[in-house]
Amino acid sequence: MNVPIEVKFPDIERWKRGRVAAPGERALPWVWTYAAPIAGPHVCVTALVHGNEVCGAIAADALLDALESGLRPQRGRLSVVFANVEAYRRFDAARPFASRAVDEDFNRLWDGATLDGARDSIELRRARELRPFFDGVDHLLDLHSMQEPAPPIALAGDTEKGLALARALAMPEHILVDSGHKAGKRLRDYADFGAAERSRSALLIECGQHWEANVGNVARQATLRFLEHFEVCDHAALQRLGRGLAPVPRSTQRVIDITAVVTVRSAGFRWRRPLRGLEVIAEAGTSIALDGDTDVRTPHADAVMVMPSPEPKVGQTAVRIGRVRAMTAA
Ligand SMILES: [Zn+2]
CATH class of the missing domain: 3.40.630.10 (Zn peptidases)
Known part of the structure; x- marks a missing residue:
């Protein structure tokens, strides 16, 4: 990379x-x-x-x-x-x-x-x-x-x-x-x-x-x-x-709940394609990686890819998958 x-x-x-x-x-x-x-x-x-x-x-x-x-x-x-x-x-x-x-x-x-x-x-x-x-x-x-x-x-x-x-x-x-x-x-x-x-x-x-x-x-x-x-x-x-720092707006924040953690189990782990941080995969069951014989799929619709690791090793987190929490009146 x-x-x-x-x-x-x-x-x-x-x-x-x-x-x-x-x-x-x-x-x-x-x-x-x-x-x-x-x-x-x-x-x-x-x-x-x-x-x-x-x-x-x-x-x-x-x-x-x-x-x-x-x-x-x-x-x-x-x-x-x-x-x-x-x-x-x-x-x-x-x-x-x-x-x-x-x-x-x-x-x-x-x-x-x-x-x-x-x-x-x-x-x-x-x-x-x-x-x-x-x-x-x-x-x-x-x-x-x-x-x-x-x-x-x-x-x-x-x-x-x-x-x-x-x-x-x-x-x-x-x-x-x-x-x-x-x-x-x-x-x-x-x-x-x-x-x-x-x-x-x-x-x-x-x-x-x-x-x-x-x-x-x-x-x-x-x-x-x-x-x-x-x-x-x-x-x-x-x-x-x-003073002099570029402003960071006070934003309406979005909460992402983690629903799944993909931990690498085999040395042959490979992504189907590179993932972008915080990209959303609309369809449930989309294959994102192969981990040995296991096809790693998104567990639900609108799955947020949190901090995908481009080349994760065995035992490490490859990606965490989340869902945006519905807005509640604060
Ligand atoms: Zn760090």
Whole structure:
């Protein structure tokens, strides 16, 4: 696959040392925390959970620039995290998809059994290092991007609070209600973030294709909306931070419920034809792929193809299939 790289990768090395909000706290590399004198929630923006998804690094770099220039939270705590910098450092424009991870997907490790287990990898070491930090975060915005060109999508998880957070940002237009991947739990679903009865929440936003020109802009606007929603920073300060950014409209959002997850079972998996992100296949039973002897068909009419993976491997998600939820009066 030949995809143009239209964005500049920020040099983030200056953010390595990390920052703690109070003396005596343990500094973690690539984790920056600022505290307000007034109590409030601890909100966090994560970048580079996937190493080649530069949009988060662009947003985090810009936000840290502002924080280091004097911006401060007005209540609670604000943290900025670069998650998998080892992978980001390996980015090679000649093999741009290779630096999603070093050893394994950082975003499939977030259940107790895996984190407490015996397996070892660069990503697991980093996840174990960050786990106590994330245990102290109340609300998380996790910035991602997609392999295939597609409109941005918010991944709300399968709880009402996740959907409410996606709606509170009023962007992007599409919200996915889903419960993740068979291959492992995502950070956005980790512990209380994914527990319906807990108030701590998380939202993952896929800001567009990994390297399309607008992807950093979407990530920065989403960050500003997130901070605004939790009243973490002064409104006027956030307005200043957003000056010069291309506007992202507050849209009437459409909710897509995931009805099926196609997980690759055989090495011979192949698509019938390439799928576009968010394309809708009208007819139920349309064959979309062959997985060994199995003909993979759309399970219902008007099936939305969510984040199809062009060359999925065994055990990975090939595509998720959804249905647009009927509009209800909000
Ligand atoms: Zn990602």
